[in-house]
Amino acid sequence: MKQVRVETPGGNYSIQIAPGRLDRLAEAVPADATTLVLVTNPTVAALYAERAERALSATGKRVLRIELPDGEQYKDWQTLNLIFDGMLAQHCDRKAVIVALGGGVIGDIAGFAAAVYMRGIRFIQVPTTLLSQVDSSVGGKTAVNHPIGKNMLGAFYQPISVEIDTDVLNTLPAREVxxxxxxxxxxxxxxxxxxxxxxxAHAQDLRALDPQALAHAIARSCELKAFVVSQDERETGLRAILNFGHTFAHAIEAGLGFGAWLHGEAVGCGMVQAAELSALAAGLVQADAERIRALTLAIGCPVYAPDLGTERWFDLMQGDKKTEAGQLRFILLPKLGEAVRTPADAALVRQALDRTVAKTAGEQPAVVA
Structure with a gap:
């Protein structure tokens, strides 16, 4: 087992990374917990809910399962209320613990529920997708979407533990990988x-779910995120660099409709766009921008963005949380391995869009569910 520590003002906790971790969830449950509220969706539940419930029941605590509809399009206020309705109907008290079993949508929405239920209860992250294991389950960002923008309603709220079972990735669709x-x-x-x-060097090993390559990639990703989050829990400075590619990505998701592309697919394409803007505005050498494009393609993500129309792109990006006083700000790379948060001239953003938005049928992104 690999362990990564996260230490923030909002709470200190461990990320446990090991095969079979799902069967040892009891180790993460606080002794004074009353009800364990397992929040999941039907897709994940069919694969892993019974195992999770069995492991949690070993604590002798009451286990309540709440299943939410599956998909980014359901990451909204109405779905959030399903958690509150279920918990209140079962008289869950302030010592109840939410256990988020699923991908990023489940982790974000269950974490937000924990942040506000009775003004805050404890929760455990049990991420079942690669994206949630390396990113969304770590660092305490919780949220739901609003039609105007992604993750507009939320809170910084740390889990008490992150339990990563690398075996669950074996059932993950290739697109999710x-x-x-x-x-x-x-x-x-x-x-x-x-x-x-x-x-x-290991792109194909990672896509093939090679256990050793995955273990290293997950652990290193968690270490790097823990390093950033421990210094800047609430994204007032350094943590903003974790949004590399996300200003473009969130525009893609909102422009196409949440759920049309997976979040990670949009991030992959958004990084290609941010790399091109970095070459134009931040000094990144073009060869390294091409490396980012090539690796994004090698892992199976789109490298050309949908044609939303230039003005629509700007409208959507203006709604991003990183905009300040109406000025677009981007995470850009002066060089590979170094990121800065900076405004970018609109003319250069237009050039980056011109380089990265699909213009022909051959370039048109083909994302197939």
Whole structure:
């Protein structure tokens, strides 16, 4: 088992990374917990809910399962209320513990429920997708979407533990694997050029779910995120670099409709766009921008963005949380392994869009569910 510590003002906890961790969830349950509220969705529940319930029941605590509809399009206020309705109907008290079993949508929405139920209860992250294991389960960002923008309603709220079972990735669709790998290579691009080069050398091993390659990629990603989050829990400075590619990505998701692309697919494409903007505005050498494009393609993510129309792109990006006083700000790379947060001239953003938005049928992104 590998263990990564996260230490923030909002709470200190461990990320446990090991095969079979799902069967040892009892180890993460506080002794004074009353009810364990397992929040999941039907897809994950069919595969892993009974195992999780069996492991949690070993504590002798009451276990309550709440299943939410599956998909990014359900990451909203109405779905959030399903958790509150279920918990209140079962008289869950302030010592109840929410256990989020699923991908990023489940982790975000269950974590937000924990942050506000009775003004805050404890929760445990049990991420079942690669993306959630390396990114969304770590660091305490919880949220739901609003029609105007992604993750507009939420809170910074840390879990008490993150339990990563690497075995669950064996049932993950290839598309979900590629989406998760986008977040993996992001860490190399912004923080660790050596890790980026390692990802280039092991891209096919990672897509094939090679156990050793996956274990290293997950652990290193968690270490890098823990390093950032421990210094800047609430994204007032350094943590913003974790949003590399996300301003473009969130525009893709909102422009196409949440759920049309997986979040990681949009992030992969968004990183290609941010790399092109970095070459135009931040000094990144074009050869390294091409490396980011090539690796994004190698892991199976789109490298051309949908044609939303230039003005629509700007409208959507203006709604991003990183915009300040109406000025667009981006995470850009002066060089591979180093990131900065900076405004970018609109004319250069237009050039980056011109380089990365699909213009022909051959370039048109083909994302197939």
């Amino acid at each position: 590629s989406a998760g790998l986008a977040e993996v290579i992001k860490y190399g691009a912004i923080l660790d050029a050596e890790f980026f080069a390692w990802c280039e």
